[in-house]
Amino acid sequence: MFSFLRSGLRPVGPVWQGASWMIALGVLAPIASLAWLALGADWAHWQDLLRYVLPDAAANTARLLAGVGLLVLIVGTGCAWLVTAHDFPGRRVLQWALLLPLAMPAYIVAFAYLDLLHPIGPVQGALRWLLGYDSPRQWRLPDLRSMGGAIFVLGFTLYPYVYMTARAMFMTQPAHLLEAARSLGETRWGAFRRVALPMARPALAVGLSLALLEALNDIGASEFLGVHTLTVSVYTTWITRSDLAGAAQIACSMLLAVVALVWLERQGRSRQRFGSAQRMRAMTPHRLRGGGALLALLACSLPVIIGFVAPAAYLAWESGKRFVQGSGVSEGLVSSLLNTLGLALGVTLLAVAAGLIVAWATRTGISTRAPSRWPAQLAALGYALPGTVLAIGLLTPALALDAGFARLFGIEGLPLMGQGIVLVAACVIRFLVMPVGGIEAGLARIPPTLEQASRLLGESRLGTLRRVHLPLLRPAMATSAMLVFVDAMKELPATLLLRPADFDTLATWLYAEAARGTYEEGAIAALCIVAVGLIPVMLLARTQPSVGAH
Structure with a gap:
């Protein structure tokens, strides 16, 4: 009766393993399709791209990533050190408030600041009034539609x-190391620079790579602000010039940047090391007083104001003005909201189901033979792929399948593209890493003895999953579902390129309104996206530990 416990139980059967590999190969399919499409194009395409398109787009992308990387490192690291190592009025609120810009997609922040910082907008108008000028011809701020403006927006968002x-x-660095540096004559700044910062480099590399992957994926903010990046080039080459092969070639060149950023993240993780398991005393925050406390408060408040408070207040004001004027909400906006909710719900259900299959197939459980980790690792690649790259890679196989359906079943039109199935697939691939990681973490917390008891009572593997694991996995699955739902609502690049005709989401509605300069209508759509995006940020803030005051 107990022989299966002594000999080791296979975690799953071949059906689960096969399904997990099918999902992993589905993530790889866009990359293979993209390479085939790019390499199969005429060499003249490559010559034109190398001569006229790629040099400027690649240079702009490199400058944008360098600027954003420097800004997020300075702001993120500086604020983290201030709220961790120091105590000042407002610190407890700022510990979680500094996360609020995560609820603001970059294209919404750009949309808001284009109106706020317009030469005849409220900010420049107030500054001219204070300085005694009468018109924008006499004095104006630098144009936000520039490389500097894009770095500003993306940096304070990411x-x-x-x-x-x-x-x-x-928070995990032992206090005695910093105290030793101080006892050897180092100043507080010197202890931070020579002790705390070098130990934090692996974590900084991980955070930096994630921020840069998001910056590379951005299309709305860059296009709004007039910065012609590789992502914008893919979109314009496909949509404006109807050159799918050229767009695929540009997307392939973007993969080099993706590989470099993923390598940076992996290097950061590989350098993480932990010392003795003995619990070490954490640092005690140093209490700041007077001018130092005020400067720390201002330094940590400014990113929150720029990245969240100012654009959110603008969106609320513009939305309120529309309702006060009696304009209300247009039918198109209501339709976009319903489309957004339907798309996000479909993506969430499929992503969580696929994540459960992959996580269950790769769990160790009570097995003595570790299953292959490749499906889970391959499934995580989707998040690193920009939405434009995914869209180009999925287009060719989707059109081939549509043609096959037309021949076999006599279906007219494009059933996969026209019904939004390809768009849902792109979003599932992009966000699959969230449920896979969340459910894997949930499975790791379930003791193997519960599975052993279920099998001893005669329950099958599937029954054990249904009656033991799924009830215990509900918190992890609910959290993963919420994250996927919110990100699917905010997704812009893939939605722009793969949406069916006459199908708008809140993100594409906002994009179109900003392109036309009708900010009042777009403000309501942006406010809806931000309101939903606040939910996971608030939950994330609740899970963040706090450092006790001195």
Whole structure:
């Protein structure tokens, strides 16, 4: 009766393993399709791209990533150190408030600041009034539609990635190392620079790579602000010039940047090391007073104001004005909201189901033979792929399948593209890493003895999953589902390229309104996206540990 426990139980059967590999290969399919499409194009395409398109687009992308990387490192690391190693008025609120820009997609922040910082907008108008000028011809701020403007917007939107990883690392650093540096004559700044910062480099590399992957995926903010990046080039080459082969070739060149950023993240993780298991005393925050406390408060408040408070207040004001004027909500916006909810719900259900299959197939459980980790690792690649790259890679196989359906079943049109199935597939691939990681973590917390007891009572593997694991996995699955739902609502690049005709989401509606300059209508759509995006940020803030005051 107990022989299966002594000999080791295979974690899953071939059906689960096969399904997990099918999902993993589905993630790889867009990359293979993209390479085939790019390499199969005429060499003249490559010559034109190498001569006229790629040099400028690649240079702009490199400058944008360098600027954003420097800004998120300075802001994220500086704020993390201030709220971890120092105590000042407002610190407890700022510990979680610094996460709020995560609820603001970069294209919404760009949309808001284009109106706020317009030469005849409220900010420049107030500054001219204070300085005694009468018109924009006499004095105006630098144009936001520039490389500097794009770095400003993306930097203050993406710094929380570095802030989270840096703060977590600073909180775990043993206090005696910093105290030893201070006893040897180092100043507080010197102890931070020579002790705390080098120990935090692996965490900084992880946060930086995540921020840069998001910056590379951005299309809305870059296009709004007039920065012609590789991502924007893919979109314009496909949509404006109807050159699918050229778009595929540009997307392939983007993969080099993706590989470099993933390598940076892997290197950061590989350098993480832990010392003795003995619990070490954490640092005690140093109480700041007077001018130092005020400067720390201002330094940590400014990113929150720029990245969240100012654009959120603008969206609320513009939305309120529309309702006060009696304009209400247009039918198109209501339709976009319903489309967004339907798309996000479909993506969430499929992503969580696929994540459960992959996580269950790769769990160790009570097995003595570790299953292959490749499906889970391959499934995680989707998040690293920009939405434009996914869209180009999925287009060719989707059109081939549509043609096959037309021949076999006499279906007219494009059933996969026209019904949004390809768009849902792209979003599932992109966000699959969230449920896979969340459910794997949930499975790791379930004791193997529960599975053993279920099998001893005669329950099958599937019955054990249904009656033992699924009830215990509900919190992990609910959290993963919420994250996927919110990210699917905010997704812009893949939605722009793969949406069916006459199908708008809140993100594409906002994109179209911003392109036309009708900010009042777009503000309501943006406010809806931000309101939903606040939910996971608030939950994330609740899970963040706090450092006790001195």
